[in-house]
Amino acid sequence: MASKSLKHTIIIRLLVPVFCFLLIETALSYWMTLHYVDKTNDRWLLNSAHSLEQEIKVTGQKISIELSANALEVFSWDDLDKTYFRVVSENQGELAGDPELPELDLIDGTKPVFFNSLIYNEPIRVVAIQVKNQAIADKVTIYFAETLHKRQEMMTDILLADLIPQLLFTILISLYLFKNIKIILSPFHKLSKQIARRSPQDLSPMTDTYVFTEVKTLTDTINLLLSRLTAAIAAQQRFIANAAHQLRTPLAGLKLQAEVAQRENNLDTMRTSLRQMQNSTDRVSHMVTQLLALARSEPIEGSQKLKRLDLQLLVREVCIEWVPKALQEQLELSFDGPDHPVWIKGDAVLLKELLSNLIDNAISYGHIDGNVVVKLSSDELPILQVEDDGDGIPEEEQTRIFERFYRIQSSSGNGCGLGLAIVKEIADLHQAKVQISNRIDRKGAVVSVLFKRFPSK
16 A cells, blocks of 8 residues: 655645635635626616716607717727617607617616626626606616626736735745645654664664654654563563573483483383483473463563453363362362452463462472362452462572572472462563462461452443
8 A cells, every 4th residue: 555645645734725715715706806896887887877867858748869979979988898778668669779789677667777688799787777757758768788898807907916916825835834844844754764774683762852742752652662672572582591591401311311211221221211201301391381481471561461351260260270180199179269250450361371380389399188279369459379288488488489490499399490480470460469478277388469459340
């Protein structure tokens, strides 16, 4: 799709109203000029008709009109237009003038009537009046007309005098807009060049030296995007570094075990090596899964993904999924929570990952025939708790337990030290707090996640 020019769009949207105003003003000027030109010339036509009226004579019953050469010259003084007149009696017929001049039936003889017509295929303006003379019993009508050249010339002169300044003004406005819009848009061109000159590795913020608020808003948005990209790249680099560091040792051990198994001739010894390889493979697989989960939980503007969800339903579903694993490890997994929805704002996938890590830790470090209890309360704030009956966590190590790859010194589990780090990352993304304590009534640890309440409606 072809892109539009912002400069041309602004100019068009500004000039179109100007030209529309010019057209409307031209139409109004034409109408008003026509009105006043007609009014002025119609007054002269009417005066000329009344002058003819003064020349009508009555002798007995006979009506006549006699015009001297001087009078005729007065009626035809104009060099631009021709004048015509006609005097008609209802009883005597044509009294004087040009019989080709059109007639009009005057319904109301008290008022003059103006109308447009043609004579000898030339447009004319005509006035018709009825003679008001008590000595005349007959109905006598006078028609006086002139061509329209003078009117048209006056119209042209007045319109040009009105339109030429407006056209010049419009041209000046257009030139002013072209020049100043280019100046106004120049910061965008500078910003575009600044971005084009950057190398792909340069994610530093854009310089903020622009005066206009709109340009500053754009640079702020670009800088926000750059900061997100920086965070994303940093998270990716951390993931690569963590994966390289943590996978190097187990993969080297796996390779060594494979070499030992190849050199063994004893079947039992070979099976032992293969079992060790299988255990190492399981640990590597678990570590890769945890690393991927950790990468997914990196807080890269995660608040945009958070949506309203029912935490009670989510926790219940996750617990059901982990029941087979708990039974396999000879543990009892139970859920203690309300029957009504508990609404929070969160990401369902990440919250399932959080709870899965807590349950996995509890199962891994719990005792055989023990219990893992998942609790959910919503009295004041939604609180999610996972309890186990393992050995607990020493107080001096509770502050470091959320560090990546940190494992308790006395730990006997097969974890890689990422589970609680993932829990902390996801909790931070949801603006939730994670607390760890040991059970008071007996051995075991309690991990609590305190969420913010979200309105149910």
